[in-house]
Amino acid sequence: MYIPTFDDVIAAHDRIRPYIHRTPVLTSSYFNELTGAELFFKCENFQKAGAFKVRGACNSVFGLTDEQARFGVCTHSSGNHALSLSYAAGRRGIPCNVVMPRTAPQAKKDAVRGYGGVITECEPSTSSREEVFARVQAATGGEFVHPYNDPRVVAGQATCSREMLEQVDGLDAIIAPIGGGGMISGTCLTMSAIGPGIDVYAAEPKNADDAFRSFKAGHIIADDAPETVADGLKVPLKDLTWHFVSRHVRDVFTATEEQIIEAMKMTWKRMKIVMEPSCAVPLATILANPEVFRGRRVGVVITGGNVDLDTLPWMKG
Amino acid sequence: MYIPTFDDVIAAHDRIRPYIHRTPVLTSSYFNELTGAELFFKCENFQKAGAFKVRGACNSVFGLTDEQARFGVCTHSSGNHALSLSYAAGRRGIPCNVVMPRTAPQAKKDAVRGYGGVITECEPSTSSREEVFARVQAATGGEFVHPYNDPRVVAGQATCSREMLEQVDGLDAIIAPIGGGGMISGTCLTMSAIGPGIDVYAAEPKNADDAFRSFKAGHIIADDAPETVADGLKVPLKDLTWHFVSRHVRDVFTATEEQIIEAMKMTWKRMKIVMEPSCAVPLATILANPEVFRGRRVGVVITGGNVDLDTLPWMKG
Numbered sequence: 058m059y060i061p062t063f064d065d066v067i068a069a070h071d072r073i074r075p076y077i078h079r080t081p082v083l084t085s086s087y088f089n090e091l092t093g094a095e096l097f098f099k100c101e102n103f104q105k106a107g108a109f110k111v112r113g114a115c116n117s118v119f120g121l122t123d124e125q126a127r128f129g130v131c132t133h134s135s136g137n138h139a140l141s142l143s144y145a146a147g148r149r150g151i152p153c154n155v156v157m158p159r160t161a162p163q164a165k166k167d168a169v170r171g172y173g174g175v176i177t178e179c180e181p182s183t184s185s186r187e188e189v190f191a192r193v194q195a196a197t198g199g200e201f202v203h204p205y206n207d208p209r210v211v212a213g214q215a216t217c218s219r220e221m222l223e224q225v226d227g228l229d230a231i232i233a234p235i236g237g238g239g240m241i242s243g244t245c246l247t248m249s250a251i252g253p254g255i256d257v258y259a260a261e262p263k264n265a266d267d268a269f270r271s272f273k274a275g276h277i278i279a280d281d282a283p284e285t286v287a288d289g290l291k292v293p294l295k296d297l298t299w300h301f302v303s304r305h306v307r308d309v310f311t312a313t314e315e316q317i318i319e320a321m322k323m324t325w326k327r328m329k330i331v332m333e334p335s336c337a338v339p340l341a342t343i344l345a346n347p348e349v350f351r352g353r354r355v356g357v358v359i360t361g362g363n364v365d366l367d368t369l370p371w372m373k374g
Numbered sequence: 375m376y377i378p379t380f381d382d383v384i385a386a387h388d389r390i391r392p393y394i395h396r397t398p399v400l401t402s403s404y405f406n407e408l409t410g411a412e413l414f415f416k417c418e419n420f421q422k423a424g425a426f427k428v429r430g431a432c433n434s435v436f437g438l439t440d441e442q443a444r445f446g447v448c449t450h451s452s453g454n455h456a457l458s459l460s461y462a463a464g465r466r467g468i469p470c471n472v473v474m475p476r477t478a479p480q481a482k483k484d485a486v487r488g489y490g491g492v493i494t495e496c497e498p499s500t501s502s503r504e505e506v507f508a509r510v511q512a513a514t515g516g517e518f519v520h521p522y523n524d525p526r527v528v529a530g531q532a533t534c535s536r537e538m539l540e541q542v543d544g545l546d547a548i549i550a551p552i553g554g555g556g557m558i559s560g561t562c563l564t565m566s567a568i569g570p571g572i573d574v575y576a577a578e579p580k581n582a583d584d585a586f587r588s589f590k591a592g593h594i595i596a597d598d599a600p601e602t603v604a605d606g607l608k609v610p611l612k613d614l615t616w617h618f619v620s621r622h623v624r625d626v627f628t629a630t631e632e633q634i635i636e637a638m639k640m641t642w643k644r645m646k647i648v649m650e651p652s653c654a655v656p657l658a659t660i661l662a663n664p665e666v667f668r669g670r671r672v673g674v675v676i677t678g679g680n681v682d683l684d685t686l687p688w689m690k691g
């Protein structure tokens with residue numbers, strides 16, 4: 058297993074810069090007062106394709122030789138990696154096949170098709186996803202770009218925290234949601250190279266707390282089909298992301314579904330930004346653990362904004 | 375009637391700078407492709423108190439002598455001026471009494487109270503509003519800050535387009551929603567002084583098209599209680615705003631309720647920003663009149679983001 062280095066991050070950043078936004082960092086006096094911390098929100102919901110995943114996807118697609126790119130790319134994803142890879146492949150002009158759970162948000166499926174990706178649906182479990190994907194890959198011969206367990210992807214995601222360090226001085230900590238661990242691994246990679254004093258925290262739904270339990274147990278624990286409103290965070294850690302999580306993450310916090318939805322709605326209301334439920338998990342855990350963050354300058358990664366506007370979680374029931 | 379000048383705008387800007395944000399200008403390659411224009415969205419939904427109206431409110435409140443400020447301020451407003459004035463008064467530490475229609479969005483009433491404003495409710499018509507307000511003003515003795523027909527307010531709103539000219543080069547046109555005409559008047563004031571070649575367009579709901587009809591007729595036509603999803607745009611022009619609209623506005627465009635809701639939802643979905651229905655009216659009219667805007671660099675004022683997240687217009691029915 059190749060472990061990407063910060064040189065890979067610099068190369069990735071140069072490679073992807075024409076295809077991504079340098080997203081803004083927003084602050085909120087309301088949330089600063091509420092938490093007692095100074096929060097800096099890195100708004101990847103404003104990113105191309107609506108999520109940070111376009112960084113890793115572009116690094117993977119544009120790093121391929123013409124020979125490697127001949128049959129396009131393929132992947133499985135709960136959503137944002139699928140549409141990011143479709144976007145990247147579209148910019149390069151190669152095919153993209155993606156396996157998505159049939160329960161993925163309609164907004165994400167529409168976006169994948171809008172970028173030219175071809176969807177094959179699977180059941181909403183890791184086992185079904187991997188089984189269907191094996192068939193799709195065999196049929197298309199595309200280059201597999203794993204949504205997170207891939208050094209090209211981790212190096213791409215790491216460009217997000219690299220930008221954040223350029224945009225905000227004196228950070229004490231950075232917190233991001235954790236699903237498969239791609240963003241967190243990229244953050245660990247950047248911080249270990251150019252922000253060694255900055256604590257990296259991971260935030261996870263209590264209903265899909267495999268990373269939390271893995272972190273406490275010291276080895277990967279995977280759940281097959283967790284149920285959470287944070288649809289981007291259902292997947293388990295894999296060996297590459299476990300490498301970073303186990304070595305560099307300071308702590309993993311969890312939030313209940315109610316805390317996530319409340320934090321999501323508060324952010325929409327107060328910061329006037331549209332973001333996914335997954336992005337609300339860090340703020341929910343900050344609110345639930347104020348003693349950890351009080352008085353500190355904390356970077357918070359808002360990972361994406363691809364949400365079904367017709368079925369917002371506070372509208373249900 | 376005193377007509378504010380650009381010197382008043384400069385003084386206003388210096389006066390209010392500590393209390394407002396210099397809001398960002400966002401672009402969207404999606405909307406540029408869709409319209410054939412280059413659109414620059416001035417995001418006053420990210421403004422303090424969630425709307426541009428805080429500019430005029432702060433200019434009014436912080437321009438008062440201590441003697442004038444003794445009994446606080448009072449106003450009537452469908453929402454954003456009420457909460458902006460409450461915010462400004464709170465920052466100065468003086469009382470604020472506001473008359474609001476009982477049908478105003480709950481989010482706006484909550485925000486007024488959150489800033490310390492005291493609400494008296496009226497019926498949702500101009501006549502009821504003015505009658506209830508006369509009683510409140512007599513009882514409190516507060517300084518009346520009209521939501522738009524006030525030179526201090528117009529000079530404050532004009533700072534928004536002044537910032538925009540600093541942020542975007544080579545604008546050909548600027549378009550903003552029109553209700554009572556405060557933002558449009560401020561825009562006309564700025565453009566006539568420092569952007570004379572830039573066309574100013576006003577955008578209005580077809581269901582509340584009194585400014586459109588006034589503009590075509592050459593004199594003010596007022597409706598008493600128009601019905602539109604764009605709750606911020608129900609009020610009529612008054613003499614001061616008519617002065618600017620009749621002299622400087624290039625044209626007034628209207629949009630149907632369906633066009634407004636569709637443009638609002640598209641903006642949330644594509645730009646990932648939370649904004650009020652009123653703010654969607656300019657984009658709706660651009661989409662409906664592409665020949666006017668194609669190939670031009672157009673500033674679009676996103677006026678505010680205070681919306682009830684529990685009752686989004688595309689959720690109704």
